[in-house]
Amino acid sequence: MTMPGTTATQNVTVELYRFDPDADTAARFETYDVPQRPQMRVLDALDHIYEEQAQTFGYRWYCGTKRCGMCGVAVNGKPVLACWEPAEPVMRIEPLPHFPVIRDLVVDFSASEQRLTDLHPVLHRRETYPGFPEPMSHSEMAAHFDLMACIDCRVCDAACSVLESPGGGSFAGPYALVQLAKAAAHARDDGDREDAILETNIDQCLSCGSCVDACPNDVPILVGAIDPLRDRLIQEGHYRVRGWALIRRLPARIRSLIRCQLRWSLGERMAPPDRP
Amino acid sequence: VITVDVLIVGGGIAGMYAALKAREKGASVLLVSKGPIGRSGGSVFAGTLVAYMDPRWLGYEPKSDPDEKLMHLDKYYYLMDGGHLERSGEFIRNHLLGELEQMGLYFRRLPDGRVLHNPTKPKHTWTPRMGMSGRAIGDVLRRLVFDAGIPVMEEAMATSLIRSGSTCLGATVLDLTTGAFQAIGARNTILATGHANFLSTRSTGTREVCGDGIALPYRAGAELFNLEMQEWHVTDMAWPRAWTRLHIYPNPLPVTRETARLVADGETLFEQKSNPRINKPYHNQHKRLYRHAIANGRSYDDYKLGGYYSDLRHVDDFVQTEYSYQTQFPRKLGIDPTKQPVENAPTYHYIVGGVWVDFETMESRTLARLHAVGGAAGRDGQTDCMFDAHVAVEAIAGRLPSQDDPVLDDGQVAAERRRVDALSESADASGIAPIQVKNRIRSIMWQGMDYVKTSTKMSWALEQLGEVREDLVPRMRVTTPTRRYNTDVVDALDVFNMLDACTLQIHASMEREESRGPFFREDFPYQDNENWQRYVIVGRAQDKPAIRTEPVVIDGLELPPRQDFFAV
Numbered sequence: 001m002t003m004p005g006t007t008a009t010q011n012v013t014v015e016l017y018r019f020d021p022d023a024d025t026a027a028r029f030e031t032y033d034v035p036q037r038p039q040m041r042v043l044d045a046l047d048h049i050y051e052e053q054a055q056t057f058g059y060r061w062y063c064g065t066k067r068c069g070m071c072g073v074a075v076n077g078k079p080v081l082a083c084w085e086p087a088e089p090v091m092r093i094e095p096l097p098h099f100p101v102i103r104d105l106v107v108d109f110s111a112s113e114q115r116l117t118d119l120h121p122v123l124h125r126r127e128t129y130p131g132f133p134e135p136m137s138h139s140e141m142a143a144h145f146d147l148m149a150c151i152d153c154r155v156c157d158a159a160c161s162v163l164e165s166p167g168g169g170s171f172a173g174p175y176a177l178v179q180l181a182k183a184a185a186h187a188r189d190d191g192d193r194e195d196a197i198l199e200t201n202i203d204q205c206l207s208c209g210s211c212v213d214a215c216p217n218d219v220p221i222l223v224g225a226i227d228p229l230r231d232r233l234i235q236e237g238h239y240r241v242r243g244w245a246l247i248r249r250l251p252a253r254i255r256s257l258i259r260c261q262l263r264w265s266l267g268e269r270m271a272p273p274d275r276p
Numbered sequence: 277v278i279t280v281d282v283l284i285v286g287g288g289i290a291g292m293y294a295a296l297k298a299r300e301k302g303a304s305v306l307l308v309s310k311g312p313i314g315r316s317g318g319s320v321f322a323g324t325l326v327a328y329m330d331p332r333w334l335g336y337e338p339k340s341d342p343d344e345k346l347m348h349l350d351k352y353y354y355l356m357d358g359g360h361l362e363r364s365g366e367f368i369r370n371h372l373l374g375e376l377e378q379m380g381l382y383f384r385r386l387p388d389g390r391v392l393h394n395p396t397k398p399k400h401t402w403t404p405r406m407g408m409s410g411r412a413i414g415d416v417l418r419r420l421v422f423d424a425g426i427p428v429m430e431e432a433m434a435t436s437l438i439r440s441g442s443t444c445l446g447a448t449v450l451d452l453t454t455g456a457f458q459a460i461g462a463r464n465t466i467l468a469t470g471h472a473n474f475l476s477t478r479s480t481g482t483r484e485v486c487g488d489g490i491a492l493p494y495r496a497g498a499e500l501f502n503l504e505m506q507e508w509h510v511t512d513m514a515w516p517r518a519w520t521r522l523h524i525y526p527n528p529l530p531v532t533r534e535t536a537r538l539v540a541d542g543e544t545l546f547e548q549k550s551n552p553r554i555n556k557p558y559h560n561q562h563k564r565l566y567r568h569a570i571a572n573g574r575s576y577d578d579y580k581l582g583g584y585y586s587d588l589r590h591v592d593d594f595v596q597t598e599y600s601y602q603t604q605f606p607r608k609l610g611i612d613p614t615k616q617p618v619e620n621a622p623t624y625h626y627i628v629g630g631v632w633v634d635f636e637t638m639e640s641r642t643l644a645r646l647h648a649v650g651g652a653a654g655r656d657g658q659t660d661c662m663f664d665a666h667v668a669v670e671a672i673a674g675r676l677p678s679q680d681d682p683v684l685d686d687g688q689v690a691a692e693r694r695r696v697d698a699l700s701e702s703a704d705a706s707g708i709a710p711i712q713v714k715n716r717i718r719s720i721m722w723q724g725m726d727y728v729k730t731s732t733k734m735s736w737a738l739e740q741l742g743e744v745r746e747d748l749v750p751r752m753r754v755t756t757p758t759r760r761y762n763t764d765v766v767d768a769l770d771v772f773n774m775l776d777a778c779t780l781q782i783h784a785s786m787e788r789e790e791s792r793g794p795f796f797r798e799d800f801p802y803q804d805n806e807n808w809q810r811y812v813i814v815g816r817a818q819d820k821p822a823i824r825t826e827p828v829v830i831d832g833l834e835l836p837p838r839q840d841f842f843a844v
Contacts, residue, residue: 020756020758020760021760022758022759022760023758037515037516037517038515038516039515039516039609040516040517041516041517041518041519043518044516044517044518047517047518050711051711051712051715054709054711054712054755055755056709056711056754056755056756056763056764058760058761058762058763060761061483062311062312062315062316062317062320062482062483062484063316063320063321063482063521064482064483064518064519064520064521065321065518065519065521065522065605066605067315067320067321067408067410067411068311068312068315068316068320068482069315070311070312070315070316083518083519084608102453102760102761103758103760103761103762104761106760106761108453113422117419117422117423120423121419122380122419122420122423123379123380125378125380129374129377129378131374132373132374132377133373133377133383133390133391134377135389136385136389137385137387137389138384138385138386138387138389139387141382141385144382145382145384145404148382148404148408148412148415149404151315151411152315152415179419183380183419186380186382188380189380
């Protein structure tokens, strides 16, 4: 096993995105050299600049151990959690794409949070709760359990090839879909979820799998969240998708190859029934 | 000025539960959290759910353990109100577990439908996996808080408590995202700031937990207790630095009697519940490991760490991957924990003490209308913290109808605003950055307030903190005046809070001339029940810490006058 050394033999070069909307007219990059440490994380490099070089800048983290989900950044164009991914010899570190920048690497999640809240992703239980422990098997809850791995980091949203603005009126993005699907997948949930699912514009998802590849916690975003929500709409007669049952069985990577066709099919969306 | 019935400072599990309960009572509520709610503070690290499970739920009758309450008082929590612990256990068993499940929290089931548990520790359960229980509860509560439309200020730091005489009337708050300063008048304030973890170089705490829950009530005139009681972890990963706080549990893993073994040079130094010789007392093993790290650890930057390993090779791979969140971390580094041990190091955990409250109401005994719950009241464990919140809200609800609006002292608010504004107004990139002062304080605590305490080391630490106050603080400058997410300003405010929290902790530790629970003094290596079955209580008099003690009366607990097991 690699031992942590006392002296650094080489440096990591960090090209850091700097932008304060109150003070700067445009973003710029500043370059810092950070001594390489064995098994160094991206976050370790950021901490070194902030703490040892006292070049304070805006960046966000809380736990450092893949729990809080607050340290997402783009490293060389790829959205990652800074605490989880290893530092690379040369790193261009930018804020997560698709989110408004507050300052430097810190982005604003508030619109995304509000949009999710409006979908009411909480358990809607109509039947009387029988008391602890509720008779329940793990297999009944397996779908919900898989989605419990989501730590709300929104790295999936940043990687999404459709999403433009998570707070806006178009596609809500994979993160909101995971959270909505998690609530709906609870074995005791009997909430009416159709309106919420329609509101996400789930039909815009290309099933390209970028979100799945980016997720630091291996959440089955496509097969565990987006597909079941789509199924629900299809069962309710909101979509007519040719060959959907077949397409659904394909692995994400294969599906990404046929995404144009899928999009075309999903384009045949029927008008939702009138609602009071 | 915003005025609310209940202001809650702290958005962990205790704070969110208090917010939901207070809203149910019809109170107007504002929740202020220094980090994102349910996703920061000690709550995100709560790996195991202490559930006080009813043996009938487990489908078997576990071997009778020693009386839970006495065991806590004798060995772990030390000096905690026994009645409160007992009421807490009843509430959790008879009410809370059901309430959480009803809210949608999934308690992991075994394939046969029983709730996931452990054969040797029936009070432990997990949702959904060991290492992630705090996140799971946090998720459920956070979504409910948002769904209920409860006003929340996230990433907003309470900078001071507002008071009038000996009554708390609210708090001043700095919004990190916008730099806005706000006074909040509250008929009642609930302090739910959690533990003060991040006070030492290697610490388990999240970025923001820097002793606010000790410093703010202290400066407002509330007394604090048990500040000398401070926990250490010995099984946190030695490196990388960001993962300092990644805990490889030394507790039994779910569904097995096996635990991580801590080994060095072929010898097992720590293993729970297997080897009586090395198992008693629990904290003595911490001391051994700490010493081992000091003597044999690697030098990494300016401190020693590691030199011993947690070994999971005897634990079934299925258990490791299916039930534990932690084992993916060494795997990410290319270390397979089923084949290789993982290097660990001692890590400062948290202060077991907090605001000296009346346990019937969780209200401060010296600052009225200030309630402290969870870590801020010296409590531990998510479910116990929620019980505290329940007690506080019940007490507040009873008196809400007869409460007047708080009348804030404008001078007090203006002075605090000036203190906060002055930090960004005097920005100067050539000064000493606040983060560097914080790290200096942490380094002093790491060296002077480690696991093995002596009067000499503690005096040195106190002296060094004095130098920081007199020499570094006057030269400390935030580096940028920006109002946007200026963590420099928060760091600077943290410096003042850390100085108070650390100083109080050292004073309390020097007062206690014995060893007990997680508190070990090399110069008093024995538990002195005759003289020290007492709380150390710290208050403020003439702007200085004032220390007194009070006896702890524990029904049914008879200990020998002196126990020497710390002398090993």
